[in-house]
Amino acid sequence: MRERRCLQSSANIPSLTMRKLTPQEQQSELKRHKEILFATIDYILQNVKSENLDNDAFKTVEDYYRKQKLTIEKYFQEHKLALLKQRLQTLTKIPLTKADLHFNNHIKQTTGYEIDIFQELQTRIQELIRQNKITNEKQLNDVAIKLALDKQKSSKSQTVDILKSMVLNYATKAKTSK
Numbered sequence: 001m002r003e004r005r006c007l008q009s010s011a012n013i014p015s016l017t018m019r020k021l022t023p024q025e026q027q028s029e030l031k032r033h034k035e036i037l038f039a040t041i042d043y044i045l046q047n048v049k050s051e052n053l054d055n056d057a058f059k060t061v062e063d064y065y066r067k068q069k070l071t072i073e074k075y076f077q078e079h080k081l082a083l084l085k086q087r088l089q090t091l092t093k094i095p096l097t098k099a100d101l102h103f104n105n106h107i108k109q110t111t112g113y114e115i116d117i118f119q120e121l122q123t124r125i126q127e128l129i130r131q132n133k134i135t136n137e138k139q140l141n142d143v144a145i146k147l148a149l150d151k152q153k154s155s156k157s158q159t160v161d162i163l164k165s166m167v168l169n170y171a172t173k174a175k176t177s178k
Helices: 021-048 053-075 080-092 092-098 102-110 120-132 137-152 158-176
Strands: none
Touching: 021 080, 021 102, 053 080, 053 120, 053 158, 080 092, 092 102, 120 137, 120 158, 137 158
């Protein structure tokens, strides 16, 4: 049976990054990342296919991701876990920025591995709420993603009101500083 450790973020696994991995752990992590990356690419292609691109455009996208899979396989064969982690972080930005609630579940169903692409976002949002202000566009983007997630979940909470207020304050400040 496949081991089911949770990838808590797209790029790091806290329980394993604090110390040097044994060769067996290294191989397990390489395999996990490779499988999740392949499933991520398949998921992205599936979504692109549903966007009704013309055939030439879709072939271009498909070729790009086919090359990505070859690169991933190369990194796997060369035992380059850090590069696989970087690739995973890059590729999961697509479902993250789209606030895709189905992605985590798809990865679990496809690979058996749990992943939470929103965990780091949640941590950043909690820190923003604690500070009670948005200071840059990256933070503004994080808030936009969080609000989109909450909208999809049909959740109206105090957090949503706080974030909307912070966005309004940021926009007002940005407008007056021009």
